Amino acid sequence: MSAVSRFAPSPTGFLHIGGARTALFSYLVAKRLGGKFLLRIEDTDRERSTQEAVDAIFEGMAWLGLKSDFAPVYQTQRFDRYKEVIAQMLSDGTAYYCYATREELDAMRAEQQARKEKPRYDGRWRPEIGKILPTPPEGVPPVVRFRNPVEGEVVLDDLIKGPISFANIELDDLIIARADGVPTYNFCVVVDDLDMGITHVIRGDDHVNNTPRQINILLALGAQLPKYAHVSMILGADGAKLSKRHGALGVMEYRAMGFMPEALLNYLVRLGWSHGDQELFTRDEMQALFDLSKVSSSPARFDMEKAYWVNHQYLKIADPAVVAVEFEWHLRRMGVDPANGPALVDVILSQRERCRTLLEMAEKSHFLYAELSGYNDKDAAKHFNDEGLRVLAGLYQALKALPEWTVPALHEAVNHFAESQGLGLGKVAQPIRVAVVGMAVSPPIDQTLSLLGRDRTLARLDAAVAWARSRAPG
Template identity: 35%
Template sequence: MVIRVRFAPSPTGRLHLGSIRTALFNFVFAKNQKGIFILRIEDTDKERSKKEFVDDIIESLKWLNLNPDEGPIFQSERIEIYRKVIEELLEKGKAYRCFCTKEELELKRQIQITKGEPPRYDGTCARLSKEEINEKLSKNAPYVVRLKVPEQILAFKDLLRGEIKFDLRLIGDFVIAKSETEPLFHLATPVDDYYQGITHVIRGAEHIPNTSKQILIFKAMNWKIPIYVHIPLILGEGGGKLSKRHGAKSVLEYREEGYLPEAIVNFLVLLGWHPKGDREIISMNEIIKEFVLEDVEKRPAVFNLKKLIWLNKVYLKKLSAKDIENLILNDPYLNDLRNYLEFENYSLEKIHNIIELGKERAATIREIFETVKFFYQDFDYNKELLIWKDYTFEQIKNSLIQVKNAIEKISEDKFNYEYIKQILDSLSEDKGYTYWPLRVALSGSEASPPPIDIMLILGKDKTLKLIEKAIEKLS
């Protein structure tokens, strides 16, 4: 049997990490089993489905290298298939047209609640005669199509959770279509799963209630039921529903912020599954090789933004300056960073050096340039920032004058790391007295790359000008 799985998002909003984690688990399972990964766009909701969100889904998968073997397949292009299934269900008496108005349904619901009963459809229209149905149809009375639900316990096996039972008496006859040409989620999804040969339905645990309804479609059509796998929910830190306040954003927002796809994939796969040895860093090839679907955890995973940031730092540090340059040049989401690569004051070699310095403190590609922006723009700072420990303004000024005089004497051919360090180290036993005010003078910040590294990029003349500016602040 060839394993066939699908990722089936609705294009009603930007693709978020919870959804892409589902895509990832489907993708790696398919690759591990040498199976087929299908992208299906569930766009039957005409009002809410938008092309921009379809593009967002496709671009998100492409960026993370979760490329489908088949698709995208659009449900909106398969209406005829759903129509035939709906008509067959009607002909077999497995479904029926419901002509009840919204007002009538609401009244029934309120009566049931008053009696302490679970609100569900009472089957009024299931008891209509053919003559009554035809009369209503002849008058163009609006209707929906409901599936007849048997009053029994439905049990199905989940690959991770074992047997799950549902009391169908609590569900009632539910709506599967607004008309023969307007299928709803609970009909279109199982129909596509059948016709597309899906062997495993891998999706979030929030879909467990939907599964019981969709299995009823399989049973009504006498189709083979696929294997269901409900992967754990992703919760925010503290156990609540995951939201933006926990740091959760859409996939392409992370891309725009300068996160790396390898880090996102690594982070997401650990939300519910762990490789042997409990390793934290794992490549896509290793995931595919080691992934075992039965080893996915049942308990909810917790979204930890600090861990994502740490992972991105790890992957960022593995990249060379040239790698980062190529990422910026080839990724339209990072296009605005090109200005830093084309800065006329610096050679490409110096720009690569700036990137190397910046990435040591950065969590994302964007932060590389945030941490070293003093190379690219004028800056100012309070003179108090120049003070090291309990030294006075006058003492710090004298330190900077010492440094300035020493640098002025260094010839261009000796303006290198080893010689500059030798000279600066000789100025004082208290290294902070020398290096702290120099760091602030060159960067305007208390957190920056080492001062000598900055000097080598700025050059001797620019270095001296910035030191003079600091001395003036203290005068």
Template identity: 50%
Template sequence: MTQVRTRFAPSPTGFIHLGNIRSALYPWAFARANQGVFILRIEDTDVERSSQEAVDVIVEGMKWLGLDHDEGPFFQMQRMDRYKAVLKDMLDKGLAYPCYMSTQELDALRERQMANKEKPRYDGTWRPEPGKTLPPIPEGVQPVIRFKNPIGGSVVWEDKVKGRIEISNDELDDLVIARPDGTPTYNFCVVVDDMDMGITHVIRGDDHVNNTPRQINILRAMGMEPPVYAHLPTVLNEQGEKMSKRHGAKAVTQYRDEGYLADAVVNYLARLGWSHGDDEIFSRQQLIEWFNLDHLGKSAGQFDEAKLRWVAQQHMKMADDQLLASLVREQFSRRGVTLPAVLQSGDTLPAMCGLFKDRCSTTVELADWLSMYVGDVAPSADELAAQLNDANKPALAALASRLETVAWEKGAINQAIKDTMGEFGLKMPQVAIPVRLLVCGRAQTPSVDAVLALFERDVVLQRLKKIA
């Protein structure tokens, strides 16, 4: 059986957003599911619009999401000699020919065709045929190179998303495969790359469907069988427009900076055009085990931030506490916050992450929660005034005294709170809410004994004693 070889071939002309990176996720998952090879290829022939910055974001975004490539990155601009060698070979074999029709002549031809209600297309003036006399070569004109497209018949392929597609060869004119300066065109470079890299499956956006029949014809002319094609429907934004920078899409790396877990984004993206039954939440390993091309969706996927946050929340709950601790340290570092020595290593920060992660969708939110352990808190004066009264102030002072001597762990702290409630005839909220406000700076937290146990005793006592 032939080894599966897939590729992701972005053009570095703008930053990469979630809609683009899905075209990396599926070929990556398919290669991994089939013990295949995943190749990264940068299609940078649009020299004016390509930038190193865009390349960096592609590589960085893929690295963050764990979409590791086995070969590459290959850059098309570094393969020009190869393309020119193939062009020469095609000219030598009569598979391509020079065309001297000027842009003005081409425009005039198109205008005539449109006036006659015909489809505008190149008419084959310079196409060599047996017994045909070509026009005299004009002086000082650099020709384009055109591919000799087959006449008659049709191009047919079974698309893994769209089903059977058939295009008549009479619909296709002779494609320009090299410009007057000799530089090859996009459709030609793609074919040579796919051929040289032994690509078996092309999984890409359906904006490429129109290129496919031309690419198949060039491949076949060179004696190659075309790969399997799967053309993915577009990803739409929340307004139902095609996702793009112009329509407010964010760079993939921004989701990293906003504290989303990479596995959550991979899970969410996978479901934007592929399914495994009704499974909504799955691990990266499950995605690899389940992924195939038979369950790709036929309709456009629509991005939904609320759904992404829900998926992210489920992954936060499942995440390893040590992993979360390292990500939270990064978040604090980004904020310029130096963590106390006790949180630099050891089990304290992971334990804090374990306690609060159920309430969060991102590590930014988790860092916000844990800031109570890292710096001073400022409870709302109005909330304090509403919660502190003559009945519970003495109880809080008594609790502080008890907490000075108890074993510093959840069970003993819980007992100290219960003993204080019993002594003063108070209910849990009358003690717990003011304690939370004073110590944590907020009225809502997980179980108060568990939260307090993760503080240093001195910090809790100092904050409780601020009620005077």
């Protein structure tokens, strides 16, 4: 049987970074084994599940490129199937009706706690040979409980954590359908995994205690068990529980911060997994090399500075045409029309060495697509002095006379002008930067002027001179 894995989030909030890592691990396992990956929306919690959260999950998964091989499955659309399985289990004797009221159960647990016992269902409605059950009370809708084995143990050979055992006597009879007929989480998961042929269940280690209960239900249904892998939690760089200050953000917030989806995936795959000393992986390499047996059972630590480093490496080596898709998204968010300026690929090639994120790149490239709103006060005061204005006025004439507007031609013109005036290149380049960019930071000046274009460059040089003279004393 080919491998089938799944990512099964509850739509009660955005797709957070821990969920994205789990989705990635599930996706990579399926792809490495030549199998299928599916997305299942576990929305049985009707009070907390929202369409907004569902949309956020889809948006995050699409941005990361973690595509389901099947149409997404919604648990709320499968209630008839759950009821069918529960009816069969009641008929087989692997499930039973329980009429215990909430008040009875509260009193039962209070008595157990008073005896310093572990609170658990005492099986008062569990059918046994020779046991006489009470008469069902009128007006009390029953829940349905799974008849969990009381002998032996469940041994889980976790693909990450190794063997884990659970004594059946410690697992009480789980409610699989509430009094209103709505099936419960642990039951729905089992039926879904069975019906969808799931061979690998990869999820957070907060689900470890659910696993023996789910295994017992699967065994009661005569199912072949999937392989389980429970991924340890992600901590902050300081070892504390991951929070927003560490980077526990929604996936789409990372897009807004300027991350490439491939870079974020690369960083996430290294949170708990390694392949020698390799730090950067293409998607194909991840799919070929990822192995659950190499995933650490210890919590991973999220280091935002390392995430920025990975993103910067991607920006420097990625196909500029691929980067351009995300770069355009950031420019448009800033109200910039990318058609009103140089080709995005050319800008990316000029900026990517000095920008760690696409947001930074968009901010530093804004001047290429929109008119200047002013000048940095400190830079203008420093470079729009008498010498700076002479440079701008003289260079205006030199650049205006250029027969072609290319990087080599601009490089030669600026250097020739600096030499003719007996000035260092910095004395010439910095006033130009402030005049055409608004600040004294930009790519190399010849690249900057080439990207900006002849008309905008000359207009901005002229405007800068006029602006500075209008503010000169006297």
